[in-house]
Amino acid sequence: MRQCKLLQFLSECGYLKHPTSHTFTNSNGQECSTIDYIFLLDPAKNTSLNFKLDLIASNTSDHYPIIGQFRANIRPKEIKVTTQYRNKINWDKVDIEEYQQSLNKTLQTLKLEENPNFINTEKLISILIETGQEMAPPKSRRKPAHYLAKLYNRIHYIGVNQYSIGAPHPALSSVTTSTRDVARLPVKLKLLTGTYQLQSTRAAFNQNQVDPTCQLCNLESETLEHFISKCSALSSIRMSFLLEYDNLLKMSVCTKCSTNNKTVDTLCILNPSAVFCGCDCKCNCRQKLNLLEHLSRRLCFSLHVARNNILNALPSSNIKGLRAATPL
Known part of the structure; x- marks a missing residue:
């Protein structure tokens, strides 16, 4: 394979192989030359710039260096250029x-x-x-x-x-080392992430026909907004916290961002950071945001306890699967 490639290269560049006499005999009796090849210029294809070679024709054992420069057409390996088309947008x-x-x-x-x-x-x-x-x-x-x-x-x-990936949510970063505060956190997180078991959730993911109406007030479907802000059976628990919530929001006016939210709705209760800036300015916004988060955890946990107490008072045939899984 090596000899074929070399002979092909010599032919393309206009050079010939010079015949040399055998100067070495192997143990098997076969003679060979100690010099592999000597290049000679082909007169018909004069493409060399300069060429130096040992001119002693009889010298076949001494290895004189060969120095030569010649023009050669060396073709690089062809690389297939594949055009990459952008994926179409699904409008x-x-x-x-x-x-x-x-x-x-x-x-x-x-x-x-x-x-x-x-x-x-x-x-x-x-x-x-x-x-x-x-x-x-x-x-x-x-x-x-x-x-x-x-x-x-x-x-x-x-x-x-x-929020960005890697940064803790204010609902987590505002938690203190208090045992009570940590115990209230699971209920708040379930309500915030939508994994809290409500009657509307049971009706949506149950094979049987389940009535999504709230079992506490029997007025409308027990959605997250209904449980947090509207259920009349929990209004006595909710009112005391909402007054404190409203007073704290009115005092929390950021002069830097000019933000002031006076409406206490479901979003404001579950995620105060969505309506309050919480920047690190001279207004102590970060401290006020932590107070709102602490009050939010207390409200959510109190509603959770009151809901389970009312469901426990119902007949046993009605409360199966209604109570939240979070322990009291």
């Missing part, structure tokens, strides 16, 4: 309104030359493609939380768009 799964808002925001800050040219066209096309890819849902199995929050209303109250 059926893109929020068109959000896409338009993001596109308008980008175009307002874009600076283009006055005369239309190829560069301006390329910039506009790239902006359209990049904005569409950002708005398109990811194709990976594990989708980010901010995309899942749009699909599942039960985790809407977490406020995933305001």
Whole structure:
């Protein structure tokens, strides 16, 4: 294989193999030359720049160095260039309104030359493609939380768009070392993440026909908003906390961010950080946010205890599976 490649190379470059006499005899009786090859210039293909060679024809045993320069057509290995096309955007799964808002925001800050040219066209096309890819849902199995929050209303109250991966949620970072405060945390987290067992949840995920009506007041479906803010059977427990909540919110006015939320709703109770800035300014916003989170844990835990107490008073045939799994 080596000899074939070398002979092919010599033929392409215009060189010949010089015959040499045999100067060595192997143990098997076969003679061979100690010099592999001597290159000679082919007169018909004069492509060399300079060439130096031992000119003694009879010298076949001494290994004189050979120095030569010649032009050779060395062809590199062909590499197939595969064009990578971008995946098409599935516009059926893109929020068109959000896409338009993001596109308008980008175009307002874009600076283009006055005369239309190829560069301006390329910039506009790239902006359209990049904005569409950002708005398109990811194709990976594990989708980010901010995309899942749009699909599942039960985790809407977490406020995933305001936080980054790796940073603890204020509902966790505000917990003190108090044993009571730590015991209230599981109930608050279940309500915040939508995993708290309510009557509407049982009706949605049960094979049998289950009435989603609240078993405490029998007025409407027991959703998360109903349990936190509307259930009349828990109004006595709720009112004392809401007054304290309202007073604390009125005092919590950030002069830096100019934020002030005077409405105490379900979002404000479950996730105070979504309506209150909590920045580290001279107004002590971070400390006030921790007080709101502490009050939120107390309210959620008190509602949880009162709900289970009312369900325990119902007939045993009605309370099967209604009580929350979180221990008191």
